[in-house]
Amino acid sequence: MSDTGLIVRIAAKGDGVTADGRHMPLSAPGDRIAEDGALIHGPEHVEPPCRHFPECGGCQLQHVGDDAYARYVSDRVAGALAGQGVAAGTVLPAHVSPPETRRRASLRAMRMGKHVVLGFAEEGSHRIVDMEMCCILHPRLFVLVAPLRGLLGSMIAERSAAHVRMSLTDQGVDLLLEGVTAEGLAAREALTEFARAHGLARLTLDDGYGPQACWEPEPVTVSFGGVAVAFPPYAFLQATADGEAVLADAVRPAVEGVAAFADLFCGLGTFALTLGAGKAVYAAEAGRDLVLALKASAGRSGRKLAADHRDLFRRPLSPDELNRFGAIILDPPRAGAREQAAQLARSKVPVIGYISCNPGSFARDAVTLIEGGYRLESVKPVGQFRWSTHVELAGIFRR
Structure with a gap:
């Protein structure tokens, strides 16, 4: 008989889930729910390092050991893909940012x-x-x-x-x-x-x-690929320096050997500049102040980069525009890139590197790309927001 009170996984919002589907807050895999409803801690239930946990909303999973938390990050990505019937060629090991690195x-x-x-x-x-x-x-x-x-x-x-x-x-x-x-x-x-x-x-x-x-x-700047970019007050920046580097490395194979690529939803140029040395890059972003900062920095550095102020939700790049590039990198907000994914599915672009802060919208867009003839070659789960339920990832699609 199976142990129905055993916590077997962590749900998307952080509750532990038993084999028979019951949810238990502040539980870890390997914990057990006793007959009287008490929680019996297992080997992966640890002492939270912060005195403010669990009241503080900055963290939800400090009671979960490192190995179990890394599995949670991977499972969030795998579960989102499975929910849409998407199979990845390779699910790479999850990266979790160390403590005290949120910048x-x-x-x-x-x-x-x-x-x-x-x-x-x-x-x-x-x-x-x-x-x-x-x-x-x-x-x-x-x-x-x-x-x-x-x-x-x-x-x-x-x-x-x-x-x-x-x-x-x-x-x-x-x-x-x-x-x-x-x-x-x-x-x-x-x-x-x-x-x-x-x-x-x-x-x-x-x-x-x-x-x-x-x-x-x-002047206040942030640097990507050795290029300093003017930084508007509290502009978007990846949560940790190590997380940013891992995301960039995960999609780097998409631009290897290509002469020109496009970076869509480019922000201040996190990936356009990090991956764009020696290449021609088209970078599109809806935030005018971000585009102006990137354009000025690219000009000073001598990079071959064209920054375009463009709302990709209302005016995504068409297949003809996309086909000019050897690769596409995109890093949309949590809502994903539904409109742009539909255009990519109709294009002939050989490879796409997709960075996402929402496994659900990534999986939805993956279906569109796969139906258009792409295969999901690899995904890299990333936990920049350590001990939280917020999970990110980077994937590579190839025709």
């Missing part, structure tokens, strides 16, 4: 009397968990949490919320404060002194009228 974060802040509460929101709630430690943030980001409480005390109205958005750039931490007010000379001087004292790359304030830089000793 981009959005925290919430609220003033409660004389104290500022600052941290991630509780899972499924607006309540902010006041952050005293963090096992995912890069130390250069976390070190600012305590000083920010002091800075924000006079800039947030009682029981009003603000956002603290941080990114690690070439010059250091880029800090964007939203929903705060800094009226008068003393408040502005406090911002400048804070930025100077903590060595910020830039401090930007958005009080509801758009971002305004209060401190930027030199």
